Amino acid sequence: MLSSPIAINIFRFILLVLTQVLIFNQLNFFGFINPMVYVLFFYWYPVRNNRPLFLLVSFFLGFMIDLFSDTMALHAIAAITLAYARPVLMRFCFGANYDFQGFTFKSTTRLQRITLLLLLVLLQHVVFFTLEILSFSHILLILKKILFTGIATLVLCVLLSSLFAMEMD
Amino acid sequence: MQRIINFILEYRNAFLYVVLTLISLIITVNSHSYHQSKYFNSAKWLTGSIYNVSNGIRSYFALRQENELLHQENEQLRLALFNLETSVSADTSDGTAKYTVTKAQVIKNSYATPRNYITIDKGSKDGITQDMGVITPLGILGIVENTSASYATVQSVLNTKSNINAKIKNTDHFGSLIWDAKRYNVVQLVDIPRSASLNVGDTITTGAMSSIFPENIPIGVIREYTLNQNQSSYTIAVSLFNDMTNIKNTYVVKNKDREEILELQKKTADVE
Structure with a gap:
C-alpha cells in the first residue's frame, strides 16, 4: 500500500504535522527552543x-501547523x-549534477545533503522568526531564536533523515 | 492578450508563490494588529480534538502532582472559609453571585513565541464566551479569545497584544500589564504614577477597572522598577506567581455585570 509516491507523501505529511505539533512544539527546550522538524518534508x-x-x-502543510x-x-x-x-x-x-535528468539523491555526498538541510533550515527560520516578531527593536531576540532553534x-x-533514510527518487 | 496569458503561464510558479504569500500575509497582519483570527485557531473541532486526545495521554503522567496542587488549594480555600466573619452559603443558585466560575483544563500551552495562546477544553457549550477571564489557583492566566462548541483559545498574559488592568496590592495606583516577549516568567506593569511608593517584593494584583477579572486576583511580585523616559511614571518588571510552563487546572471567571458596565460606558462615551 505504501509503495506509491503519493501515498508515501500523504503519510509523511500527516506524520510530520502530528510530530511537529504534538511533540516538538511542546518541547520548549531551555524555555524557547522548539525545533521545526517539518522542514524535512522539503x-x-x-x-x-x-x-x-x-x-x-x-x-497546506504550513497552514495545518499554523x-x-x-x-x-x-x-x-x-x-x-x-x-x-x-x-x-x-x-x-x-x-551541475542537479540539471541532469537522471539525478537522484544517491549520487550526492553526505556533506552536500547536510548543506542542503542547513540552507533549508536557515531560510525557514529567518523567514519565520522575522515575521513572527516583526519588530526591529527585537533584532537580538530574533537572531538568538534563529541561531539556537536553528541548531x-x-x-x-x-538524525531523523539518517534514521529514516529511504529510497529517494 | 495572448502574450499576457503566455507571460502568466510562463511565470505561473512565481505568481502562485506571490498569491499564496499575500493570502498568508493578510491573515497574519490582520491578527497582528487586531484579534486572533476567528476562523483559523486551535479551538476548532479538528485541532481541539487532537489536542484533547494527546492531553488525555499526557495528563496521566502528572496525576499525583496535580492532585497534590489541588489538595493544597483546597486547604487554602478551607482556611479562608473558616476564618470568614460572615458565613457564606455555598448555594449560588439564587442569582445574587456577581461572578460565575467554570473549571477547565489546559490542553495546549505555549510560552515560547511573542503571541502565546492557550487552548482549554471548555467552549460555548459550557457557557464560555469571548472576554472572560481565566485564572489558576496561583494567579491570572489570560482572557478567552475565541470559542468553538467544546474548546476555547485563551490569550495568555504572555502575549504582546495582552493588556490587563493591574494595581499594587492595597493601594489604588493602577496601570497596564503588558509583555515585552523576552522572558516567560516576567511581565511588565506600565503607567504607574511616580507618586506611588514601590518596594521590590510588593505584590501586584488585578485592578478594579477591569470588567473581566474580579479585583485582587494575584499576578506576581515586583522584581525591579525604573522610571520611564519622561520621568513621570514607573515601568515595573513583575515576576509571575504562575509557572507558565506548567499549567493544568484553570478556572474561567464570568462577570455577570460586564454587559451592563460596557453598555453604560458606551452610553457615556456616546454623550460626549
Whole structure:
C-alpha cells in the first residue's frame, strides 16, 4: 500500500504535522527552543515534481501547523518560501549534477545533503522568526531564536533523515 | 492578450508563490494588529480534538502532582472559609453571585513565541464566551479569545497584544500589564504614577477597572522598577506567581455585570 509516491507523501505529511505539533512544539527546550522538524518534508519531497502542486501542498502543510500552534499563517509563509526556493538551493548544493535528468539523491555526498538541510533550515527560520516578531527593536531576540532553534532543528533533522533514510527518487 | 496569458503561464510558479504569500500575509497582519483570527485557531473541532486526545495521554503522567496542587488549594480555600466573619452559603443558585466560575483544563500551552495562546477544553457549550477571564489557583492566566462548541483559545498574559488592568496590592495606583516577549516568567506593569511608593517584593494584583477579572486576583511580585523616559511614571518588571510552563487546572471567571458596565460606558462615551 505504501509503495506509491503519493501515498508515501500523504503519510509523511500527516506524520510530520502530528510530530511537529504534538511533540516538538511542546518541547520548549531551555524555555524557547522548539525545533521545526517539518522542514524535512522539503528535503524528502521528490526532486522531480509538479511545482504548482508542490507549492500548494507546502502552503497546506504550513497552514495545518499554523492552525495547531495559533501562529496565523507564519508557518505557511515560511513553507511556501522553502518550496519556491528549493530548486535554487538544490542547484547550489549539488552543482551541475542537479540539471541532469537522471539525478537522484544517491549520487550526492553526505556533506552536500547536510548543506542542503542547513540552507533549508536557515531560510525557514529567518523567514519565520522575522515575521513572527516583526519588530526591529527585537533584532537580538530574533537572531538568538534563529541561531539556537536553528541548531536544534538541524541536529534533529540530520538524525531523523539518517534514521529514516529511504529510497529517494 | 495572448502574450499576457503566455507571460502568466510562463511565470505561473512565481505568481502562485506571490498569491499564496499575500493570502498568508493578510491573515497574519490582520491578527497582528487586531484579534486572533476567528476562523483559523486551535479551538476548532479538528485541532481541539487532537489536542484533547494527546492531553488525555499526557495528563496521566502528572496525576499525583496535580492532585497534590489541588489538595493544597483546597486547604487554602478551607482556611479562608473558616476564618470568614460572615458565613457564606455555598448555594449560588439564587442569582445574587456577581461572578460565575467554570473549571477547565489546559490542553495546549505555549510560552515560547511573542503571541502565546492557550487552548482549554471548555467552549460555548459550557457557557464560555469571548472576554472572560481565566485564572489558576496561583494567579491570572489570560482572557478567552475565541470559542468553538467544546474548546476555547485563551490569550495568555504572555502575549504582546495582552493588556490587563493591574494595581499594587492595597493601594489604588493602577496601570497596564503588558509583555515585552523576552522572558516567560516576567511581565511588565506600565503607567504607574511616580507618586506611588514601590518596594521590590510588593505584590501586584488585578485592578478594579477591569470588567473581566474580579479585583485582587494575584499576578506576581515586583522584581525591579525604573522610571520611564519622561520621568513621570514607573515601568515595573513583575515576576509571575504562575509557572507558565506548567499549567493544568484553570478556572474561567464570568462577570455577570460586564454587559451592563460596557453598555453604560458606551452610553457615556456616546454623550460626549
